[in-house]
Structures are given as structure tokens and as C-alpha cells.
Amino acid sequence: MCSSDTLSLLLDEYHVDIDCRGPLSLAVISGNAASVERVLQCREIEVNDRCLDGLSALVYALKHLEYYALQLLLADSRVDVNFADSLGWTPLQAAVLEGDHIAAQMLVRHAGIDINYQSSHNDAPLLLTVRWLHGQQAVLMVDSLLMHSKLDVNISDSNGQTALWHAVNRGDYDLAKLLLRQSHLRLNDPDRYGVTPLARAAESPVLSCLHFGLHAAQATLPQ
Numbered sequence: 001m002c003s004s005d006t007l008s009l010l011l012d013e014y015h016v017d018i019d020c021r022g023p024l025s026l027a028v029i030s031g032n033a034a035s036v037e038r039v040l041q042c043r044e045i046e047v048n049d050r051c052l053d054g055l056s057a058l059v060y061a062l063k064h065l066e067y068y069a070l071q072l073l074l075a076d077s078r079v080d081v082n083f084a085d086s087l088g089w090t091p092l093q094a095a096v097l098e099g100d101h102i103a104a105q106m107l108v109r110h111a112g113i114d115i116n117y118q119s120s121h122n123d124a125p126l127l128l129t130v131r132w133l134h135g136q137q138a139v140l141m142v143d144s145l146l147m148h149s150k151l152d153v154n155i156s157d158s159n160g161q162t163a164l165w166h167a168v169n170r171g172d173y174d175l176a177k178l179l180l181r182q183s184h185l186r187l188n189d190p191d192r193y194g195v196t197p198l199a200r201a202a203e204s205p206v207l208s209c210l211h212f213g214l215h216a217a218q219a220t221l222p223q
Helices: 004-013 023-030 033-040 057-063 067-074 091-098 101-108 125-132 135-145 163-169 173-180 197-202 205-218
Strands: none
Touching (some): 023 057, 023 067, 033 067, 057 067, 057 101, 067 101, 101 135, 125 135, 135 173
């Protein structure tokens, strides 16, 4: 616990600004790790507070690439690693949207992370990755998510379309290959329209290589 005098000093040093960012968020944004440590020592500080822009200190840390501050926050038992912003995005989903696989890896290693979280209007981190990111950035992010043993590689969106379906649909060969290496991947899950990843790959000459690869994988992966 810190004394009321110390808390007053911190609140005076890190006043609430026009966006209602409190001491912890302001300390994170300042890039001063010692200040973040000082604020976290005050048990009276609400570490999960959202500012007017809907963001918490944890999300500020990853948006500002303050990895040490992110590490400090993740080590604090009061911090809710799955605390969503005003739009319903969790910190892990925010890291995906930022294309930041380093922050994603730090979050994935946290014991409390909900790796498959999705809401009625927001995709799970894996689906968000294959729909939002491209090329090497997408591969690095999926690799980071695969660090978690409970990642559901067959999770589907509201249309019943999986990460593999989306990778095939956009012709992302490298991403499809990475997904095909996962032993629990299912190749023939149809979407709401009855289209499987294998069938989608067969629809276009552009996807012929993927079609061949999926056929080869079909012989070795459990269905």
C-alpha cells in the first residue's frame, strides 16, 4: 500500500488529462518505466480503468510499443488480461489489429488469457489475424497464437468459415501451409453455404497449388 501523501503526489504528477487518462495510463504513455512501477505500487489505483477513448493502460502499452510497461502490467495480479475496450476488443485482439506479434506473444504467455475469445460482433484472435493481416505479418501472428496449447484452429466465424477457409479464399499459400501443419486441423468443415476449404480451393485456377496441397494433407490429417 502507498500512503495517501504518496498517492496525492502521483495524482498531482500524473493528473487526469482531457481524455480522463489517469495516472497509470499517463505513466505508460510517458514511456517512463520507473513511473509505471511507482503507480502500480499504489493499491488504490484502478488498473483496469478505461479512458474516454475506451482504452485501458494495458492497451496503451501495446499501442505505444512500451513492452516493459506491458510486462509490468501483465505481472500485476489486478490486471484483467481479457478486459475489453468500449468496442469489445480484448488486448490480444488489439495486438492482432496492430499487427504486433511481440505483444501478442507476451499476452499469449499469460496464464489467464482467453485465446479463443470472440463476441457476437468481434472475431476470435485467429480469425481476426487471417482476415486482417497479410503476408509475413499474418504468419508471424498465427505462429504467436499457436504458442498456446488451447488455440482452436477450427474455430469459425458467424458464417461457419474457419481460418483455413479464409487463408484459402484469399490465396495465402504460406498461411495455409502453416495451418496445414496443425495435427487437429479439419479440412472439410463446411461453412453456412456448404463450402469447405477444399471445395473453395478447387473453384479457382489461381488456387490450384492450394487445392493440390489440401488434397495431399487430406490423406495424412485426421478428419
